[in-house]
Amino acid sequence: MRSAIDVLFEVSKSLNVTVNLGVSDFLSLEVKREDLIHSIVSGNKYRKLKYNVLSAKEGGYDTLLTFGGAFSNHIAAVSAVGNICGLKTIGVIRGEELADKIGGNPTLLQAKENGMTFKFVSRSDYRRKAEDSFLKALKTEFGNFYKIPEGGTNDMAVKGCEEILTEEDKEFDYVCAPVGTGGTLSGLINSSRPNQKILGFSALKGGFLYEDISKFAKQENWELINDYHFGGYAKINTELVTFLNAFHTVHGIPLDPIYTGKMVYGIMDMIKQGYFPENSRILVIHTGGLQGIEGMNKILKQKGIPLIQYS
Ligand SMILES: *Cc1c(COP(=O)(O)O)cnc(C)c1O
Secondary structure (H helix, E strand, O other): OOOHHHHHHHHHHOOOOEEEOOOOOOOEEEEEEHHHOOOOOOHHHHHHHHHHHHHHHHOOOOEEEEEEOOOOHHHHHHHHHHHHHOOEEEEEEEOHHHOOOHHHOHHHHHHHHOOOEEEEEOHHHHOOOOOHHHHHHHHHHHOOOEEOOHHHOOHHHHHHHOOOOOHHHHHOOEEEEEEOOOHHHHHHHHHOOOOOEEEEEEOOOOOOHHHHHHHHOOOOOEEEEOOOOOOOOOOOOHHHHHHHHHHHHHHOOOOOOOOHHHHHHHHHHHHHOOOOOOOOEEEEEEOOOHHHHHHHHHHHHHHOOOOOOOO
16 A cells, blocks of 8 residues: 555656746746645655655654744644654744744644644744754653754755756756755755756855755755845845736746745846846746745735735
């Protein structure tokens, strides 16, 4: 009998949707719709979890434990994968104040429905998440578990992301992806051809990602673009929302406001500025993240910013 995760894997094997946007006569821009893999375990989160889940199962673990913030795509994905694959899930969540606000948080509500157990911790405790003493206390509380780091990046995650690019993608000159921890970009770098250029669009302010990516990346054919974070992680303004909505209307592809939206905004801007040579073939990896829009829209509503349209 095939296990549930095998069924999930089949989905991705049969999925290789790229869409040509036709934005310019001088170059081609195609989107690889990894967001279509699954509504919650979408895009890179599926890739990053695949070998971790297999290794948890092989190791005889019945529980996954991981870490994340209030709107984390990673938390959402781990909860859904656990539900599909019959593994218990524990989410260590940054922010004690969220404990009695689950109902108003679509990401946490969804994770709870998927059976995730939460442990809400203060920001200072959250910073200790890699310390042995902290993990020991978690084991005392929850029993043995398979630990997946915050953001899900480890060797097995990079291995999963090496499967994003396929044989058909070898003719592209540029491959673009958003960057959080850099695990996804590292996988893309490792499976790219040396003559391809891999561009990572940082969703965070600060250049510290170079080191993280260098740890996993086996080639030098990459560059980080740091100009399109819109002020920092999860920062968003009317200009970005307007762009996301216009893009969705014109191309029929929803983008998330934290990662893919900022990347595509950046790519369009770089095209305008002549960054890409004529006749370049550019592949954009849509890494998913659409589950976070509902929660973001609640914040936009409070701020009086137009909402993101996505369905
Ligand atoms: C988590 C996430 C990323 C960042 O991936 P890293 O491997 O941490 O760099 C990019 N895009 C989306 C949609 C994500 O959810």
